[in-house]
Amino acid sequence: MKEHYYTIGEVAKLSNLSVQTLRYYDQIDLFKPAYIDTTTNYRYYKDNQIFYLDIIKSLKYIGISLEDINKALGLTSEELLVFLEQQEQRIEEKISRLNEVKYTLLKTKKQMQEQIDIPIFGEVYVQVEEEMPILQVKTTELTPTSSTNAYYATLTKIIENEGSVLNSRYGCIFPLARYTDVNNIMYDAIFTPLLTERTFSKLSPNIKQTIKPAGNYICIAFIYHPDTYFSFYEKLRQYVEAQQDLFESKVYELYMPATLASEHEKKFIVELKVRQKSSESNRNLTSN
Numbered sequence: 001m002k003e004h005y006y007t008i009g010e011v012a013k014l015s016n017l018s019v020q021t022l023r024y025y026d027q028i029d030l031f032k033p034a035y036i037d038t039t040t041n042y043r044y045y046k047d048n049q050i051f052y053l054d055i056i057k058s059l060k061y062i063g064i065s066l067e068d069i070n071k072a073l074g075l076t077s078e079e080l081l082v083f084l085e086q087q088e089q090r091i092e093e094k095i096s097r098l099n100e101v102k103y104t105l106l107k108t109k110k111q112m113q114e115q116i117d118i119p120i121f122g123e124v125y126v127q128v129e130e131e132m133p134i135l136q137v138k139t140t141e142l143t144p145t146s147s148t149n150a151y152y153a154t155l156t157k158i159i160e161n162e163g164s165v166l167n168s169r170y171g172c173i174f175p176l177a178r179y180t181d182v183n184n185i186m187y188d189a190i191f192t193p194l195l196t197e198r199t200f201s202k203l204s205p206n207i208k209q210t211i212k213p214a215g216n217y218i219c220i221a222f223i224y225h226p227d228t229y230f231s232f233y234e235k236l237r238q239y240v241e242a243q244q245d246l247f248e249s250k251v252y253e254l255y256m257p258a259t260l261a262s263e264h265e266k267k268f269i270v271e272l273k274v275r276q277k278s279s280e281s282n283r284n285l286t287s288n
Contacts, residue, residue, distance in 0.1 A: 005034065005044040015053045030070050031056060062087060063094075100164075104195040111169065111193070115256055115269065118221045122232065124239045127273070131214040135159065136173070136191035138206040143183050144253070145226045148172070151190040158207065164196050171254040176237065176247070176274055182230040212252060217273040218243075223258065224268045236272050247274045 012019045025031035026043065031052060033043035052073065059069045064087060072083055119125045135158065137151050152170050172187045179185050193212075200209050220236040222228065233251075240247045251274055258267040 004047050006047075006050075008033070008043045008045070011045050011050065011053070014050060015057070017053065017057075025056070025066075028066065028070070030066055030073075062091065100196050100198070103197065107193075107195045108168075111256075118269070118271070122220070122222050122235075124218060124220050124236060127217050127219050129212075129214060129217050129273075132212040133194040133197070133209070134171075134191040134212055135194055135200065135209050136189040136207070139172075139187045139190050142172075142187040142190070143185050144172075144187075144229050145182055146187075148187075148190050152192070154207070155190070155192050158200060158203070159192070159194075162198065162200055164194075164198060169193055169254060169256045171252055174251050174253065176240065176249045176251050178237070179230070179233075182226065182233075185230075185233070213275060216276045217252075218247065218276070219271055219273040221269055221271040224255070224270045229270070232270075233272060236274065240274050247276055250274070 006014070008019055008022050011017075012022055015022075022031065022043075026033060031049070034046040034049065036043050055073065056069055059072060060066070064072070072080060075083060135155050137154055139148075139151055142148060142151075148170070155170075170190065170192045173189045173191065174185055174187045191212075194209070203209065218236065218240060220232050222232045236251075251272055254271045254273070256269050256271070258269050
């Protein structure tokens with residue numbers, strides 16, 4: 001049987017590839033013609049070469065580089081199987097990464113919506129919250145008027161070294177108690193909400209990954225200013241005390257940027273929140 005040859009234009013139509021692509025594949029030694037007419041410089045391909053274009057297209061579809069495809073075409077069947085298994089693992093890792101990115105996006109959107117949905121500033125309100133994974137570091141001698149940058153930088157480094165992404169929010173934890181002024185409030189920990197579900201390993205003793213529990217929270221939100229902070233805290237504390245000790249003795253303080261626009265003065269929204277102890281307490285509070 002006489003062997004049939006195809007022009008580059010015919011191969012382009014058969015393979016659904018452009019002539020320019022086939023010429024490029026020739027230049028990089030990925031898919032070369034069977035022979036080139038030295039008079040016309042036309043490229044001609046054999047029947048059995050079309051099979052290799054199908055392999056190239058399949059490997060390119062799953063994201064393999066042309067350089068690696070060129071290497072793969074020289075493998076035995078057994079070697080090619082191992083190569084494909086490695087690519088499968090790579091794709092699984094990419095899918096896992098994309099799922100984490102999607103989860104991060106959804107969590108970020110949810111946080112932004114919660115900020116938008118703050119019902120009223122300067123007044124106490126009830127908010128039902130899901131549990132929140134957090135990374136926290138113990139602190140000493142820090143008050144709401146202190147700079148928390150050094151502690152926050154510690155959390156930033158841990159999160160980014162793990163290949164994760166940092167939250168634009170951070171928070172503090174301190175005991176619910178009667179204080180005389182803002183500088184008597186001492187933080188127990190600085191934390192940042194985690195946007196991924198990954199577990200952080202090899203943390204130092206003063207740092208831990210934990211959960212801010214789900215439940216009903218009594219909250220108050222305001223624009224941060226050191227001169228007015230204490231009055232808003234007192235408003236929340238007095239409300240809680242009036243509810244006959246139905247709340248936990250821990251205050252979560254959450255800072256969030258009021259705007260991301262660089263041309264505006266940097267202002268932060270502070271949300272103070274205290275969790276109700278139990279569902280029974282929830283019923284009692286609702287009936288009051």
